[in-house]
Amino acid sequence: MTISEDGNRGPLRSRPRSTARELERYGALFAERTKVMRSSAMRDLMALTERADVISLAGGLPDTTTFPADSYASLMGTVAAQSCARALQYGPTEGLAAVKRCVAAVMAAEGAIVDPGEVLITTGGQQVIDLVCKTLLDPGDIVIAEAPTYPGAVPTFCSYEAEVIQIPLDRDGMRTDLLTETLDRLDAHGRRPKFIYTIPNFHNPAGVTLSLERRHALVALAAEREILILEDNPYGLLRYEGDALPTLFSLERDFVIYASTFSKILSPGVRLGWTVAPAPVMAKLNIGKQASDLCSSSISQYFVSAYFDSGPWEDYVRSLVGIYRLRRDVMLDALAEHLPREAAWTHPRGGLFIWVTLPDYIDTTDLLARALEERVAFVPGRAAYLDGRGGSELRLNFSGVGEEEIREGVRRIGEVVREQVALYGTLTGVPAVPASQSAPAPAGSLGGRLTGSAASPGAPGAPAEAALAPVVSLRRTRA
């Protein structure tokens, strides 16, 4: 059987739904935790957006068409010729020494110095999030995350029955002042989070970057209060403007678990990421990984090692930076042209995403259904929260499709947004401002509801975020 380019066998079929009878039959067998497990919005969306006629600005996909097929063939040829039996074999849980040396080189490019022996190779950066939760969380334990947070971490936090407190972001990343207040409040109740999950560089989904001042504040808080930070840094090397900032890991090694991945600088298909953590934590992560998958793919690791041996790996990253910078600029221009004045969006200095905030009366989950009729997709904001917030926000990706599709996709989104604004205007008498007069939000702003200031002058009243982040209680399933 052949598998088509989009990975499907034959025509696209939707996942079969369970009948009530089947659910009853199997229901008693499921673990309690399955009641709070959540499907990943992005994974669900992927099925929809695989439709060839849909312009997908929903995925977080790097553009793998930029990797030369002949290089891939020649690297795999090298693996076959030099390491066939070993590539087809199990490997050590912590990963191949050669790949750990590659990791040390990649981290050094961001000024983070590690000994390869300290690295644990994982099955993508996603596995680090899973292993950290597995290692640190009992049901009901508190995790601090950003608001919004990486949508792919949401199902993981749910699976481990965490209580997640989301701290608002502004253009300088996580509001460390609000974090301090939240930690104080928890402390007063005798509670301490297990870890703080943060994406400091070119945040997914918000596109913002944690300022230097806040980096220092964050690691100081963690060290003072003995709380671990999970620093998730897949995008640090995809910088389109400005100077690099130090990783949290290089500022404070005792309380930082560092996570990154080859997904965005080489290929997500190799499914290889890594972590470096304080030694006692690392020992547990390693045991957790043994139980999960024994080791990450040897074939992928030999491929990565051959790739790093074949020439300067930075060249390909540089080429990606050039391509994505242009696409980001095209998307920013298209947003300014097509979104109404009532919208605000971030100006990422790197990474893959722009976060858009629409007026409160627009629900982006409903808007997606309408957008799909116009054959364009985005990620609705609720996917990035654990408490149903984010209803008027959405994430756009600019790396996965070419410039023409970005322009056309944003034009279509602009059309459905303006339709909603006009409808609201008809119902309330508030006139819509034509796109031609629209003024983008100040660079870096996340929009009114997140920053506490109006998204743009004349925007319908967006209440400022409450001073403290709410504690989000997931339903407890055990006493």
Ligand SMILES: Cc1ncc(COP(=O)(O)O)c(C=O)c1O
């Ligand atoms: C913030 C963040 N963490 C982790 C991941 C997972 O990446 P990987 O492909 O390495 O599993 C992603 C992927 O988009 C991401 O954006």
